[in-house]
Amino acid sequence: MAVYIPKHPLEIPPPSEKDWPKDDEEDFFLQDPDRKRDVLPQPFRMMNKLVMLVFENAMAIIEKREMLQEAQNLKVQPTKCFPTAEFQVTGKASCLAVSGKYIFVGLSVGLAAFEMSDCKEVCAWDAVKTEICAIHASDLGNECHILLAVDEMGLVWLFCFHKESFLLIKILNEVEDISKQSTCVEVVVSPGGDYTGVLLQDSTKAWLEIYRLPKDSWLKEMEKSPGAAAGLACRERRSSWTSAKSLELHGDGSAEMESPVSANKANAKLSLPVLLLKVKPPKSITGSSFKSPLDALKKVDDGSMLGLGYNHLIKDSQWEQQEAVFRNTYRDYLEAEGETASKEEIPRHATFHFLLPSRILQVGPEMKVQPDVPAGISVHWDGSHNLCLYLLNRPLKEKVDSDLKPDVVWPCAAPIACSAVSSCSRYLALACEDATITIWDNRLGYPLSVTAILEERVTHSIHFLRSSVTASDEMPCPGTDPACPIVQLLVLCTDSSFYLVKAPRAGKSSITLLADRPEDPDLAVSAVVPVLTYPSAALVFSWDGTVSLMNTATSQIVYCFSTPPSHVVASPWQPVFVVDSVNCCLLLRGDKQQQLAGALAQSRDSHSTIFLFDFNSYPLKEAFPKESDLPLKSLQNLPWTERCNIYLRDRQQSLLGLGEQLPEYWSRLQAQAALMDKEREKVKGQKKL
Numbered sequence: 047m048a049v050y051i052p053k054h055p056l057e058i059p060p061p062s063e064k065d066w067p068k069d070d071e072e073d074f075f076l077q078d079p080d081r082k083r084d085v086l087p088q089p090f091r092m093m094n095k096l097v098m099l100v101f102e103n104a105m106a107i108i109e110k111r112e113m114l115q116e117a118q119n120l121k122v123q124p125t126k127c128f129p130t131a132e133f134q135v136t137g138k139a140s141c142l143a144v145s146g147k148y149i150f151v152g153l154s155v156g157l158a159a160f161e162m163s164d165c166k167e168v169c170a171w172d173a174v175k176t177e178i179c180a181i182h183a184s185d186l187g188n189e190c191h192i193l194l195a196v197d198e199m200g201l202v203w204l205f206c207f208h209k210e211s212f213l214l215i216k217i218l219n220e221v222e223d224i225s226k227q228s229t230c231v232e233v234v235v236s237p238g239g240d241y242t243g244v245l246l247q248d249s250t251k252a253w254l255e256i257y258r259l260p261k262d263s264w265l266k267e268m269e270k271s272p273g274a275a276a277g278l279a280c281r282e283r284r285s286s287w288t289s290a291k292s293l294e295l296h297g298d299g300s301a302e303m304e305s306p307v308s309a310n311k312a313n314a315k316l317s318l319p320v321l322l323l324k325v326k327p328p329k330s331i332t333g334s335s336f337k338s339p340l341d342a343l344k345k346v347d348d349g350s351m352l353g354l355g356y357n358h359l360i361k362d363s364q365w366e367q368q369e370a371v372f373r374n375t376y377r378d379y380l381e382a383e384g385e386t387a388s389k390e391e392i393p394r395h396a397t398f399h400f401l402l403p404s405r406i407l408q409v410g411p412e413m414k415v416q417p418d419v420p421a422g423i424s425v426h427w428d429g430s431h432n433l434c435l436y437l438l439n440r441p442l443k444e445k446v447d448s449d450l451k452p453d454v455v456w457p458c459a460a461p462i463a464c465s466a467v468s469s470c471s472r473y474l475a476l477a478c479e480d481a482t483i484t485i486w487d488n489r490l491g492y493p494l495s496v497t498a499i500l501e502e503r504v505t506h507s508i509h510f511l512r513s514s515v516t517a518s519d520e521m522p523c524p525g526t527d528p529a530c531p532i533v534q535l536l537v538l539c540t541d542s543s544f545y546l547v548k549a550p551r552a553g554k555s556s557i558t559l560l561a562d563r564p565e566d567p568d569l570a571v572s573a574v575v576p577v578l579t580y581p582s583a584a585l586v587f588s589w590d591g592t593v594s595l596m597n598t599a600t601s602q603i604v605y606c607f608s609t610p611p612s613h614v615v616a617s618p619w620q621p622v623f624v625v626d627s628v629n630c631c632l633l634l635r636g637d638k639q640q641q642l643a644g645a646l647a648q649s650r651d652s653h654s655t656i657f658l659f660d661f662n663s664y665p666l667k668e669a670f671p672k673e674s675d676l677p678l679k680s681l682q683n684l685p686w687t688e689r690c691n692i693y694l695r696d697r698q699q700s701l702l703g704l705g706e707q708l709p710e711y712w713s714r715l716q717a718q719a720a721l722m723d724k725e726r727e728k729v730k731g732q733k734k735l
Contacts, residue, residue, distance in 0.1 A: 111566075114565060114566065124594065124604055124605055124606045125605050125606070126606050126607075127605050127606065127659060128610065129607075129609065129610070129634075129657035129659050130658055130659060130660040130663045131165050131658040131660070132165070132655055132656065132657045133160060133165035133655070133656055134655050135153060135158055135167075135653065135654050136155065136653060137154040137155040137156075137654065138153065138177075138654055139151050139152070139153060139616075139622055139635045139656060140152045140154065140177065140178055140179050140622065141178065141181045142181070142622060142623065142633050142656070143181045143182060143193070143624060144162070144183070144624055144626040144628075144629065144631075144633065145184060145185045145191045145193075146162075146185040146189075146628075147161065147162045147163065148161065148183075148191065148207070149165070149656075150181055150193060150207075151181075152178030152179065152181040152195060153177070153178060153654075155172055155173060155174055155176075155177075156170065156171045156172045156174075156178065157170070157171040157178060157181070157205070157212060158170045159207060159212075162631075165656075168210045169207075169212060171212040176197045176198075177197060177198045178195045178197055179196050179198055180195070180196040181194070181196075182194045182195075182234070182235045184236075184238065184239035185239070186239050186264065186265060188265050188269075189208065189209060190206065190207070190208045190261075190268060191206070191207040191208075192205070192206060192207075192235070192261065192264075193205040193206070193207055193212075194233050194242060196233055199229070200227075200228070200229025200230045200231075201217055201219060201220060202217065202219050202230045202244055203217055204216045204218055206268075206316065213316070215316050215319075216318055216319065218244055218255075219244065226248075227248075228246040228247060228248045229246065229248070230244055230245065231245040231247055231394075231395060232244075232245040232395075233245075234398060234399070234400070236400035237420075237471075238418065238419065239259055239261050240258070240259060240261065240420060241256060241257065241258055241259060241322075241400060241420055241438060242257050242319070243256050243257075243398055243400070244257070245395070245398070247394055251327075252327060252395070253324055253326045253327070254323075254324070254325040254398060255321060255325075256323040256324075256436075256438065257319040257321055257322065258319060258320045258322050258438075259319050260318075260319065260320070263316075263317040267316055267317065322438060322440065323423075323436060323438070323440070323450060324450065325396075325398075325434075325436065326449075326450070327427050328427065328434075340722060340723050340726075395427070395428045396425055396426065396427045396428070397425070397426055397462075397464065397465055398423050398425045398426075399423065399465065399466075399467040399474075400420035400422075400423055400467075400471075401420060401421065401422050401423065401424055401435070401471055401488065402418070402419075402420055402472075402488075403416075403417060404421075404471075404488035404491070405488070405490065405491035406454060406486075406488050406491050407421050407422040407435060407437060407453070407454070420438060420471075421437065421439065422435055422436055422437045422438055422453070423435070423436050423438065424465070425452075426462045426476075428461075429461050430461060430462065431457055431458045431459070431460065431461055432455050432456065432458070433455070433456040433458065433462060433465070434452035434454070434455055434456075435455070435456070436453055437453045458478055458484075459478065459480065459482070460478035460479045460482065461478060461479045462477070462478055463477050463479050463504070464477050464505055464508055466509055466535070467510075468510040469510065469578060471488065472488055472489050473485055473487060473488065473494065473510065473533055474486040474488055475508050475535050477505040477508050477537065479505075481498050481499040481501075481502045481504075481505065482497075482498045483495075483496075483497050483498065483499070483537060483547055483557075484496050485533055485547070485549045490695065494549050494551065494555075495547065495549030495555035496555075497547055497555050497556075497557045499539070499545060499557065503540070503543065504539060505537060505538070505539055506540045507537075507538045507574065508535055508536065509535070509536045509575070509584070510533070510534070510536075510576065511534040511536055511546075511583070511584065512534075512576065512577075512578045512579075512580070512582070513531045513532050513534055513581060531550075532548050532549065532550045533548070533549040533550075534546060534547070534548055534549075534582065534598065535548075535549070536576060536584055536598065541563040542561075542563055542564055542570040542571040543559065543561060543562050544560050544561055544571065544574060545557055545559055545560060546558045546601075551691065552685075552687050552691060560596070560598060560601045561601070567589070568588070568590040569589070569590060569592075570588065570589045571587065571588055571589075572587045572618060572621065573586075573587040573621060574586055575587075575623075575625050577595070577627070577661075578627040579627050579630045580661075580666055580667070580670035581599075581670055582597055582598045582599040582670065583595060583596070583597065583598070583670050584596050584598055585607075585632070586603075587623075588618065589618050589619050590618065591614055591615035591618040592606065592618075593606065593615065593621075593623075593632075593634065594607075595607065595666075595669075604666075604669040604670075605664065605669065607632060607659050609636040609657055612638060612639060613636035613637060613655060613657075614636060614637060614639055615634065615635075615636055616635045616637040616654070621634065621635070622634070622635035623635065630660065630661040630662055631658055631660050631661060632658070632659040632661070633656055633659075634657050634659070635654055635656055635657075636656075637654065
């Protein structure tokens with residue numbers, strides 16, 4: 047017999063029950079009278095529903111992951127490539143670099159050099175208390191290599207590796223007063239080893255120093271004194287120097303001890319690098335102090351370029367009024383976002399690249415430039431809208447510590463997030479915070495492509511890929527023009543999605559989504575590196591330790607580089623690797639798998655294993671076929687768009703003389719402004735009389 051049980055009494059329910067679900071407020075029937083006392087009262091029924099909701103959500107997540115796993119298993123698995131060689135190093139390998147036929151490894155106890163052919167150690171620079179965190183190398187020729195190593199204290203060590211021995215030239219940011227010591231944030235060596243840039247910072251400011259490396263003098267000095275570098279890799283000398291240095295820093299009365307390495311460094315008699323530029327972050331724009339436009343016009347140099355916006359006529363009061371109007375208009379939005387007034391912080395990081403001679407870097411006729419030697423640098427600071435270009439061939443009379451002004455300024459509509467330069471230094475790519483990506487042709491001086499990511503994702507890094515269509519950029523003879531190559535740019539976003547931007551010289555650019563944001567957090571991308579040995583090839587490093595080779599033309603993973611079962615990729619969220627396009631190989635650090643965490647903690651600093659993947663040992667050419675070079679086309683057979691581009695290019699070359707006339711026109715304008723200023727003062731004097 048069914049019993050009807052009304053849920054609520056006839057009186058009005060108490061206010062505490064107003065937030066209960068509506069389905070609980072309805073009357074219900076019990077088919078079994080014995081369960082009358084088994085029904086849970088409130089709020090326990092609500093707790094029961096919450097617990098069941100948690101279980102249902104958990105089961106939905108489990109089912110979704112199982113479906114993703116099944117879909118992954120149904121996919122065609124890429125071919126696994128195991129290392130062709132491996133070698134062990136003493137200590138933890140923190141960084142890798144390749145120069146010529148040598149492999150340089152930065153260790154927790156110094157540096158080590160290995161032969162590329164047989165992976166045997168040829169030299170070691172032991173430093174018990176110096177851990178090398180970053181290393182950059184460049185081949186100078188004649189069995190001489192330049193090395194820049196950064197230790198855990200932020201010191202920059204400049205070495206010369208000659209005849210299988212290390213020679214310490216100088217510590218670039220070493221100072222006598224330890225309280226004034228600056229730390230290195232980033233180091234970049236120009237292709238060919240002519241220049242190097244060091245980004246430094248201290249407790250209050252940051253700046254960029256550019257050095258000229260006298261590599262020609264080093265090669266001559268090495269030939270004259272071949273035994274100058276002998277013995278500098280001695281472990282006892284380095285250990286004694288480290289001890290003396292530590293005693294000096296602790297201030298226990300041994301400050302007068304002479305450093306053995308410093309003495310050997312003096313005996314080596316190698317030329318020291320020359321500091322060329324000291325670039326500081328741009329100052330914040332403040333109110334104008336000019337009384338008239340003529341005063342601001344006098345402060346402008348020659349008017350041939352845009353500036354940083356310091357010479358303007360906006361007063362502080364005008365900015366304050368505009369700020370007050372803005373905050374009063376959007377008060378509700380600002381309060382909802384919790385925005386608070388904060389002082390503008392000084393930029394602490396900068397991205398810079400070395401650039402070869404091009405039209406964007408106008409060099410005077412008195413300065414000689416070489417086509418394969420950098421002529422300038424591009425610098426942009428965090429949060430800045432401006433890309434600043436500086437010439438490297440500056441007069442020696444100019445003071446390094448002076449307030450250096452950029453030679454060229456490129457303003458952007460949004461702050462620049464990241465940038466990249468192609469291997470030939472012809473193309474420059476800028477990615478702004480508004481998801482806009484611009485590719486510039488430095489040789490011609492105009493933008494090749496302007497695209498945007500529609501999803502407005504934040505760009506993490508951008509990389510130029512090798513195009514499958516190769517052709518010469520120079521015109522072999524009049525009336526012919528090589529086939530237009532397609533510039534390819536790989537864009538990695540912060541959510542691990544990456545895109546491919548294609549920018550042809552003739553036609554519209556396109557952007558393609560190669561991989562969307564992964565559902566599994568372990569599949570997040572930690573690094574993307576182009577492989578310039580093969581067209582449209584890129585290495586993708588994931589957090590789960592997977593190293594995949596992707597063909598960006600088809601968006602497919604074609605190969606997977608795996609360590610032996612006994613090892614795993616070390617720190618996959620920040621892998622230690624280097625890709626060498628000259629020797630066509632990948633060097634990757636791996637660690638042994640340990641069952642116990644204590645055993646891993648004890649053995650992680652004792653030895654590290656470096657695995658070598660030789661690309662020539664795998665059938666990679668079949669996965670990345672190289673298209674044959676297209677034949678040269680006659681102007682008469684080209685489409686009208688290409689013929690117009692060639693005509694405009696030739697026309698642009700014929701108008702180079704106009705750039706030399708601009709300073710003359712600007713000087714006339716300044717002289718005219720000075721005359722107008724004098725006339726104005728003369729009129730004021732007559733009125734007073």
